[in-house]
Amino acid sequence: MEPFSFASSDTLDCSVSIRIINLEGDEAPLLFSTLIDHPELQHIGSNQSPHSDLYVTVQVWADSKPLTVPVQTAYKSFRSERRWNEWLTLPVAYSALPVNSRLAITLWDLSPAGGSGAQGHAIPFGGTTLPLFDKDNQLHKGRQKCHVYRHRQADGNDDSKTPAVLGKKRTDSRKPPVVVVRDKDAEELDRMEKLFKKHEMGEIPRVDWLDQLVFRGFEKRGLQSSKSALGKAIQRQQASKTDVPNLEKDNKESASDRDAGNNSSAPAPSKFLLNVELPRFDFPVVFADHEYPPPPVSSLQHLSSSQSNIALKPPPEVQFGPGINGIDDTDEGYGSRLIRVYDPEVGARDNPAESKHRRLVRSQHRNGILDKDLKPNAKVRDELNLIMSYSPTHILSPEEKDLIWKFRYHLTRNKKALTKFVKSVNWQDLAESKQAVQVLGKWTDIDVDDALELLGPTFDNSSVRAFAVERLGKADDNELLLYLLQLVQALKYEHISPQSGYEVAQDSSLARFLIARAVNSLVLGNYFWWYVMVECDDKTADQGHDFQVIYDKIAYDFMTELVKRPGGKETRKTLLRQAEWIQMLSRISAEIKESNESVSKRTDRVKHFLADPKNELVTIDPPLPLPLDPSVEITGVIPEDTIVFKSSLHPIKVAFKTTSGRKYPILFKTGDDLRQDQLVIQIITLMDNLLQKENLDLKLSPYKILATSTNAGLSQFVPSMSFQGIYKFRKTNPALAYLKQNNPDSQGPLGLRKETLDTFVKSCAGYCVITYILGVGDRHLDNLLLAPDGHFFHADFGYILGRDPKPFAPAMKLSKEMVDCMGGSSSEHYRQFKQYCFLAYSALRKNSNLILNLFSLMVDANIPDIRLEPDKAVLKVRDRFHLELSEEEAIRHLERIMDDNLNALVPVVIDKLHELVQAFRA
Template identity: 80%
Template structure:
């Protein structure tokens, strides 16, 4: 059912009309709501009233239907009735229709009509509320003047009426003395036009009386025509437009084919598939059968189930190669080899055509030597065909070793075959703990695509090879186990509608099986106790953080309150014995808190900075925050850490410093505090070349470049290049001088990743954040250091572009992670990252030139500078 905002109660209408022909007729009006050529309400009518000259009812009518129940094609069927003892054509008892008109309730923009409406009256006809009404209140321009010469006076009156309506609605400012002059002039002009129209009508009636019968018959057959009578209808006025909006319901899940993997059909049913009608349905002139009205019915299997013709074609083609005896030695010629190489170069988001799938199947034995072909082969198999799926599983066992990025793609939502997923897990077994930790966040999300039963008596290791693998590795390494445990706990804590109770039950079962397996290991009981102590430590910090956030005290009082809480021995934070591995970084063991270094920040959530003493004799500062979901920031930091690892493998160390961050629930988390200063604070403290002045103060060297140590400047240039390229690829938005940070030793980095994948709250935001302050610190856009900076950008972009498949697969695995900027369009998250790689540019030189153009455009743009100044003013006002 369609809905309009039901806030406005019931519909009303108010009526008046011009004088009728007879001065003795007492007319009344009936109004009825129609939609879809059917009445929606009973008619309501005006009370009896005797008239003297003009017919003005001046009465509100209430229609028995709320606005929220009105369909988009609703209309008011308004009929003016006269009384006659003798009756007549169309009479209902003694009531004879004087005239009728049909007024639509919504305009072409789906907005509810409001205010005064001028309606044409059709004499001696009852109003019909059909969708193709023969008594429309509004006439097209050409129909209103059909058969008559151009009437400029009428056009001017219509224009003035529209202006008067705007004046009534407050769209034109009121000027009392001028309004009175205009009103009097318009009234005189209207009376003169009415007299002219009456004389013209009398002349037409005289001409029709003298005309021949054939002409009269022709006019009678042309349908009802509007008379010279007009009905003024006044509808309620609202402060804001009332707009009709449709609620789109999901297609009914009545077909088993809706759950097919896209490895078979490559069709994502979002939005629901468009229903294509067959020949003859709704065709022109198709008015016979079933009363001439055919109703289209939604078929949920359309576009989900394979086309029968294509299915039979595939079976016929592949039946020739089913046994594989001849195919084992089949090799492509040069032309076919080029076609296969083109297919192998497709990105993970590319959809294969049926012809490409058949070609891959034909040369499947030849392709087993190509490690990049395994994902394309898996996509070409119809895994619903038992015989074909069994043969494909045998082929997978013959495949050469594949890369980890292809293994991650096979664990994504597009592959649900246990054989394929088990093959991918076998590749992951070869990864060491460091490599596995880089992808652990995505692998925990990939458990959503496994066939895991949440039943208590059923172990997940029996259902899922991935769950069995992750649990076995997590119990054998405390670092992996620490992060695996907290990633799973966050999923258990997610009670949103996007995840559902089934997801919570599955992850709850995974956590239970992990603990069950953990206690079987040597030292497992101690590890379990450590994880429990971590949870208690998080609970203590959450308690004070929640109290500080809810209090209305000043920052100074909040800070003292936190210090007193931390210093209280009852809270067991002053001394932590035995040492506790930090959940944020298990390699760091804390032995107590340093209350004197506590800081409460001024932001709306009031996060607190707490420093803990470590077994290494140092202090480890962290920021604890409640009331905010840190999973998006956690994802971005994880991707930056991965990219840093990929760049180092290319022998390119860009001095990146991704600080650690861990979400402990859907509304709380920890992050590492890095001693640094924001560019906003630096520009406030230093006026001339602020970033360079800041670095000079901390790293002076009169013999070094630009007056500071060479290592510091080199660190700054490299880190700027790395973060500029990475934040551009990830589409990080809301970049301003407050979330660009600089450490005293020259490490530049970004913070606060609330907007990614191209989203930005500011208009005309740059694609890459390259501020003037950064370039000035390098010596200007014409300096040798800036040219070196650009070279680092090009090298980083080329290196990451080579590994784009791995990055795209990681984002594909996060499609259902309930991360804000991904869940807006889950199926397009990887595509948005792919756009930044510009894979359509085949040559590396073209890609680098495109990146250089983006850098130059952002450097010379004025809008980012204005945005930074406005942000500075807003922050100063808030302070």
């Protein structure tokens, strides 16, 4: 086939337009006898003059229904011919047109006496219906000649009685052929029309001076032809006066037809033709319907779907019928065709048969009188224990839900059974939900991880969420601080009205709880305030306007409640001073980032700005609690310790004096969203807390990060050096040489202090396991840092949950430099490192529910790597825990990952390439 360039109609956003050019044709005037029989006809404008004033209306129809309101031409007074030459624009775009769209074009005459189909003083002169797409589904373009049906309004139906283009009539073979004698002038005019069409489409070369002569000659010939046709019609009328009866009959039929309007079932086209013009495009426009992508089935699972009778099901299998092939199958003459029918209810709606079965089963245990004494036998107890061990992401089957409901009173003594019980309840059934709330009140105390699960997006019952908040009330401030970031996100799933005039505390037990705890603690209040401020600052479409309004109300209610407490006004002033302090740093950071100066000049500018007394940063009185760590109070800045780093965002290192007399260096960065780094650091802090509860101190050093807006934030600066920086000075075993330089001990292992090497081994094990579980990517020697005292840690968490910009990235970053510092892969210290890794992995697997629930609360937090696939974020973390394996099998799997990574060549190549790229940039 020859190449064919075309455009699709769904990409054509311009409005439909049409040019009404002129009306061709004429008809014999009415006989005087007809006017006597029908006196109302003499008041119609077209009966008084062959060039009377007419106006045209155009309307788009589809599926026998109007799509738009009619658009009409402006008033125009005609002299010699009815010519409008006016473009009309209709209020619909080509992209919104169905394939059966039509233009219903009606010419309106004027008559003070009215008549059939009249609209005020306007009566239909004639109508025509023009399809916008031809039989090949291509959009019509250029000039069109439309047959006009006299005294009728264009109907626009799919089976229109006023088609603009006449179809070919079928001839009856039984009848003799009729010889039609055509006028030579008419044949010549038709031939010229075809040539004009070709000229218009560019198929005939243009010669301007010659074209004008031809056009004028054609107009004259057309006028002469119409006059001659009209004269012949008048002659036939005069010749037929001898047959009076027939004449009266014809006149009456004509008059009745003119007055009948739309009552005739099969009208015939008149001698009038309406010339119109449709827009031309560079390419043919082919109809293409706009296809809306089906929403993912998981998006339909919101609110209470997981704990109700609704459960996600796998997508339906595609069944192939006759003539329909699979993706890889082929058939002669057809090629590969696949038909998929998308039905979202298949994945998110309950089966009616299963629903009825569940109601029948639960009706036996609805009253609960006998259920209170039910106790499971050994087999059922094992089944229940298996169900209780499921992870939060596991979907319960209908049979498992029925079993939990049957033994609900027995399970009230099991704290791990509460979340499974809530998932088994059909909360749409009022009687069942009422009884479930009563059972909740008898349940034993649950753990914090289960309470956090009940505050997630899949639980919307207010009684259930209030029960979870009551459990959180038993946690102290330090424990609550570990989950505060997620609890602020959980406010999105509360039933808080965005309308003004309502306090959030009235709508939400969680908001009431958080505000009450935050106003009583400076540390909690500090972080709560900044977490809420970042949500207020998030104006992206993913956040939504309603959530912004809700967080604005939460911030207002927090401040209102704060000033009511003793010392609350001073705390409010402190928070406002922190905001002013952040604004000052943001201003200078934005200035140096936009300037084209060298790093030294930028550093000098920042030092001058900080040392300027007008900015009130040299001396801060009274001392200000640092937003990054409110337990630290700063009294002033140290300008000479300021450094501007050489990178695209030019972060600023600023050191502050504290009330304890120590320096507190921080990094301030603008132009980057630190919420993802903040989340990772918070999870590392939580995991460190969990490991220490297991008496496993891996010397982790999670530095503090606080996002102050969606594009700025603070980070604690930890004195350290990257492995890449160490490698530049020492090529052989650089990390060990660096530690020996700072912690020498000739009697110690490998020539350095035992405590330093022990700290390095433990911290390496902790970060290797944690970064593996979180799927931290883009690991290279520049973001592996080593402190002088042996603390190893990671920085820059721009890629998490398995994402990595480099191909064939390892699942765990265990570089050769790290192992060499331990004495090699065959050393006792490396063996101890592996043991620490196994202990840490086992301890964190025991607390996997808590970590998974924290991630489930962050699915709508607008974190970049979670936002990519929010429905899979929790599953990606769960997969790293390998909960389907036993503890021994999981440890073996982790050991294989470590061994494969240590012996792999790709990570070494990636580090070398990264080193070359950084050297080239420098």
